[in-house]
Amino acid sequence: MSDPNRGRAAEIATYGIGYGAALALTALAFGLVSWAPFAASTTVRIVLGLGLVQIVVQFRCFLHITLRKSARHDLQLILFSALIIGLMVSGTLVVLLNLHHRMM
Amino acid sequence: MSAGDAMHPGLNLGQTDAETHARAGHDLFGFWIFLMSDAVLFALLFATYGVMLRGTAGGPGPADVYKLLTAFVETVVLLTSSFTFGMASISLKHARGIAPITAWLGVTLALGLAFLAMEYNDLATMVGDGAVPARSGFLSSFHALISLHGLHVLAGCLWIVVMLVQLCVFGRDGRVKINMLRLGLFWHFLDIVWVAIFSVVFLQGLAR
Numbered sequence: 001m002s003d004p005n006r007g008r009a010a011e012i013a014t015y016g017i018g019y020g021a022a023l024a025l026t027a028l029a030f031g032l033v034s035w036a037p038f039a040a041s042t043t044v045r046i047v048l049g050l051g052l053v054q055i056v057v058q059f060r061c062f063l064h065i066t067l068r069k070s071a072r073h074d075l076q077l078i079l080f081s082a083l084i085i086g087l088m089v090s091g092t093l094v095v096l097l098n099l100h101h102r103m104m
Numbered sequence: 105m106s107a108g109d110a111m112h113p114g115l116n117l118g119q120t121d122a123e124t125h126a127r128a129g130h131d132l133f134g135f136w137i138f139l140m141s142d143a144v145l146f147a148l149l150f151a152t153y154g155v156m157l158r159g160t161a162g163g164p165g166p167a168d169v170y171k172l173l174t175a176f177v178e179t180v181v182l183l184t185s186s187f188t189f190g191m192a193s194i195s196l197k198h199a200r201g202i203a204p205i206t207a208w209l210g211v212t213l214a215l216g217l218a219f220l221a222m223e224y225n226d227l228a229t230m231v232g233d234g235a236v237p238a239r240s241g242f243l244s245s246f247h248a249l250i251s252l253h254g255l256h257v258l259a260g261c262l263w264i265v266v267m268l269v270q271l272c273v274f275g276r277d278g279r280v281k282i283n284m285l286r287l288g289l290f291w292h293f294l295d296i297v298w299v300a301i302f303s304v305v306f307l308q309g310l311a312r
Contacts, residue, residue: 003118003120004109004110004111004115004116004117004118004119004125005119008194008197008198011194011197012191012194015187015190015194016187018187018190019183019184019186019187019190022183022299023180023183024185026176026179026299026302029302029307030172030175030176030307033172033307033310033311033312034172036311036312040311040312042309043311043312044258044308044311047303047307047308047311048303048304048308049118050303051299051302051304053302055296055299055300055301058186058199058292058295058296058299059296061293062114062186062190062292063113063114063289063292063293064110064113064114064115064116064121065113068110071289074112074113074133074136075239077137077140078140081140081141081143081144084144085119085143085144085147088144088147088148088150088151089147089148089150089154092148092151092152092154092155093151093154093155096155097154097155100155100158102229
């Protein structure tokens with residue numbers, strides 16, 4: 001997490017950078033779908049990648065989570081939750097889409 | 105722990121209020137655990153949506169019911185509200201009076217309500233076109249996911265109203281500050297969930 005005693009201007013700048021980056025990533029993702037310069041499957045992959053980047057940006061700039069050692073285990077909790085989510089979501093999708101495929 | 109260490113996610117009070125800063129760690133870590141379990145809940149609704157995506161049962165599919173423009177406007181409104189809440193947090197930390205805090209919170213509340221109104225309008229249009237939750241597995245999972253997020257935003261809006269009352273009654277009291285830090289985590293978290301929603305649901309459904 002970032003140093004809690006930076007000046008007010010530096011804190012406003014962090015939120016401003018986060019807002020600008022998130023807006024740019026959002027506009028890019030919607031633009032790709034709107035103008036469709038790539039095939040649909042490529043567009044979906046890029047959009048999901050941009051979404052992941054934007055989530056990291058928001059964690060960094062709005063929730064002030066960094067890779068620095070912090071007083072509490074917030075980052076470990078996020079990573080653990082991400083692991084659980086990854087296991088449960090990918091497990092669900094693999095098992096049920098495979099079943100769907102076999103039932104066809 | 106000194107006031108130089110970050111104690112919790114979100115904006116830390118630090119030396120501006122070292123006593124509350126030391127107390128905030130415990131309270132906010134507990135709330136952070138709740139948010140992460142809420143994230144697991146949302147993730148499983150996403151998984152359900154992914155599984156149900158092809159289960160349209162002959163009814164309307166994603167490309168028939170989603171609208172790119174309203175999804176984009178809703179996204180920008182919610183993202184802006186996340187930024188204005190950040191400004192409210194900074195005012196809470198640095199400003200002397202409560203006027204700038206209540207002003208930024210008021211803007212955030214207005215944006216949150218605008219988001220809810222647009223989302224309600226979208227869902228009402230869908231229901232009017234026959235895309236009701238009972239129509240197909242795809243629509244059930246879509247409505248469950250979107251409505252749960254909408255209910256969270258509604259709860260956040262009510263919480264902002266409570267926060268405004270607390271600010272007016274108690275001023276910049278230590279407990280009010282901790283409440284406001286909690287609300288900040290909640291509000292930013294909702295925008296992060298929305299990023300996943302517009303990427304996975306709307307943009308994936310509309311990609312040609």
